[in-house]
Amino acid sequence: MKVCKNCNLQIKNSNYCPLCGKCVDEQAKENQEERSFPVYAPTLIDNSESVWRILSKLSIWGIIVCMAINLFINKTISWSLYALFGLLYLHFVVFYSVYKKLSFANVITRIAVYTTFLILFLELYTQSWGWGMCYAIPFLWLALTITSAILMIAKGWVNFEMFKPTLTMTVMSAILLGFLFGFSETFWPILVTFFVCLSLVCFMFMFRFKRTVRSIQKEFRL
Amino acid sequence: MGSDLKESKIKKKQEAQQLKKQLKQQAKQREKELAKIHNIEMRALRENWYKLDNSAMIYPAIGSSHFNSVFRISAELKQNINPQVLQQTLEQTIKRFPIFNVSLANGLFWHYFQPLTQLPKIEEEYAYPCRPFVFNKNNPIFRVLYFKNKICFETFHSLTDGFGASQFFNCLIATYLKNIGIKITDNTDILSVNDKANEEEGEDAFRLYADKTMSRSRKEKKAYDVKEPVNPMSVLQIIKGTASVSKVKEVAKKYNATINEFLSAVYMLAMLKNKKKYKRNNNPIKLSVPVNLRRYFLSKTLKNFSAVFNLELPVDKENSTLEQIIEIVKQQSKQIDTEYLLKFISKNVKSETNFFVRIMPLAVKDFVLKLVYSFVGEVLFTSTISNLGVIKLPNEIEEQLLSYYVCIGATKVNRFNLAVISHGDTMEMCFSNRLKSTQIMKDFFSTLSSLGIDIIIESNF
Known part of the structure; x- marks a missing residue:
């Protein structure tokens, strides 16, 4: 066993003291085969991570540049907010889903939630009330619910991953229905969406009761 | 006669072909049934959670x-x-x-x-x-x-x-x-592969022992942060020191301390030297010590069942010698009793069962937890010393072992940690380090060596 005179410690399987970095045996270069650790690659580059980083940085810089131009020319940040929300949407829905290799069910849930936020922003910011909450959001949820139902039925009610987006859209449509019932006259699109979502959940209970209960327990940690 | 023979041969051939067909069909059917059973089993497994x-x-x-x-x-x-x-x-x-x-x-x-x-x-x-x-x-x-x-x-x-x-x-x-x-x-x-998995092994023991009436405050002072140049997150240096358990025990006994108290004090002393040299900030040096709750509460769970206790070296006692630090550690270690641990468990379970926490969607919950942890998590201790104690292994396994050690990953805030484990008469102290400097590890092992404990160092660098 070699001894590091500087640290007064015995050194195993190395010609250098790992604590002070000094050479402990200059004459006999030890056979590195005895090492119990592999020789690591200098840097392990994860391509997807670097792409994710580049896209994140590009998004941030894109927003900063947009805001700067907007401020410089119009003295406001009016149109650059569209760019900000658009990029945030792209980031959380498209880039994130690809980077994290999310399942189709999770992607559908993300689309439902983030597109709703984007539409709400556009509706509030442009002060063009009605089109988003009354039509765009309910029809989006309806389309996503039907997609989930098709995917579930196509696999003989086996693909229970789709339970998550279906349940999310049922809860969200119930909330929006409650809201529109008090504030708007046009609530038939959300009523239709809510009943489609609810009937899908009911079908799940009718045909796959145990699995549906188990899925609810799983999602809500009951 | 010849034509009869030919006919019988053809008949036999046809019969054989039919039989083959039947067997093939049966095999296919069996395969389908097996696949069905397999799919059902797999589905049931997937639905389990x-x-x-x-x-x-x-x-x-x-x-x-x-x-x-x-x-x-x-x-x-x-x-x-x-x-x-x-x-x-x-x-x-x-x-x-x-x-x-x-x-x-x-x-x-x-x-x-x-x-x-x-x-x-x-x-x-x-x-x-x-x-x-x-x-x-x-x-x-x-x-x-x-x-x-x-x-x-x-x-x-x-x-x-x-x-x-x-x-x-x-x-x-x-x-x-x-x-x-x-x-x-x-x-x-050791658990045998031939035994069946016990239900108790999967239980959440925290919930079993939590007492709703007990609680504790999470308020603590921030700990000294060793802010030195670091390696990238993917690079982790391992520095392992091997010593004799009996020798460490003998030295610890001289100070009237347990092995854990003795090693904690030596570790604190090494960090103290770093603090005096660089004076990065004036927060106290704090050491996080995980406690295996199975020693205090009966449980066979293989899931997490441990608590943490933070040892602190007050700022006004930074001129202390090793003996004095050991005394401080011994005094503070006395606080670890069933009541303290019950309070620890109960507080955590209370947070989990809180109505507002339960109805928070996961994304929000994760964000809040991350935020809370940045205030009352890693910033409350400088490093971790995790002693898994003595691992009892059959002699036949012990004879085949050259070394047995544990290392804990280093984090963004706690850039170096120490894990200790003993088997037979061998104690393995393993540092995981993200710092470019190895001064603290050097001080730790040099102190042990100066106390007469022979150390053999090995590293992955």
Whole structure:
């Protein structure tokens, strides 16, 4: 066993003291085969991570540049907010889903939630009330619910991953229905969406009761 | 006559062909039925799920793609590892520990463990220790690695703690040695692959012992932060020191302290030297000490069941000698009793069962947890010293072992940690270090050496 005179410690399987970095045996270069650790690659580059980083940085810089131009020319940040929300949407829905290799069910849930936020922003910011909450959001949820139902039925009610987006859209449509019932006259699109979502959940209970209960327990940690 | 023979031959041929067809059809049908049964079994497995225990819930929230709480147990054997036998052994062992063959999944409100339909695969070690896990539905949250004569078990902390991991690892080693033809007669200290998994092994013991009437404050002072140049997150230096248990015990006895108290004090002294030299900030040096709750409360769980206690060296006592620091550590260690631990458990379970926490969607919950952890988590201690104690192994296994050690992954805030484990008369102290400097580790081992303890150093750098 070699001894590091500087640290007064015995050194195993190395010609250098790992604590002070000094050479402990200059004459006999030890056979590195005895090492119990592999020789690591200098840097392990994860391509997807670097792409994710580049896209994140590009998004941030894109927003900063947009805001700067907007401020410089119009003295406001009016149109650059569209760019900000658009990029945030792209980031959380498209880039994130690809980077994290999310399942189709999770992607559908993300689309439902983030597109709703984007539409709400556009509706509030442009002060063009009605089109988003009354039509765009309910029809989006309806389309996503039907997609989930098709995917579930196509696999003989086996693909229970789709339970998550279906349940999310049922809860969200119930909330929006409650809201529109008090504030708007046009609530038939959300009523239709809510009943489609609810009937899908009911079908799940009718045909796959145990699995549906188990899925609810799983999602809500009951 | 000739035509009759021909006809009978043709008939026989036809009969044989029909029989073949029938057999083929039967085989196909059987295959279909088997596939159906297999699909049903797999589906049932997929639909099964396990809850994360109370302390496991924090780890997915605080992790990122660069870092998640991973620790490793390694053993070096006298002979090189046979990958095929190791793979076979892992397949045998994982059936005994079904709660380990899971992936981490996201629910609407909570994370949960999803049993995996496929068996885990062994890997040859190629990267730095404790590299983060990628969470998706097909990835297990542990890995078994091999390199030359070394077997490593790395796991995400949500799955289990040091005790649970060592139980799995010991079983894996014992089964591997049996599979390569080594007879192990005494099985009392290790779980056998032939036994059935016990339900108690998967219980959340925190919930069993939590008392709603008890609670504690999380308010604590910020700890001294060693702000020095660091290596990238993916690079982890391992510095392992091997000593004799009896010698360390003898020296600790001179100070009237336990091994844990003695090592904690020496570690604090090493950090104190660093603080005096650089004076980065004037917060007290604090050491986080995980406590195995199974020593205080009856439980067979293999999930997380540990608490943490922070030892503190007050700023006004920074001119203390080793003896004085040992006294401070001894005084503070007296606080660790059943009542303190019950308060710790109860507070955490109370937070989990809080109505507002329960109705928070997972994304929000993770964000809040991360935020809370940045204030009352890692900033409250400078480093961690985790002593897994003595691992009891049958003599036949002990004879085959060259070394057995644990290392904890270093984080963004706590850039170096120490894990200690003993087996037979060997104590292995393993630093995991992200700092470019190794001064604290050098001071730690030099102090031990100056007290007459022989240390053998090994590193992956």
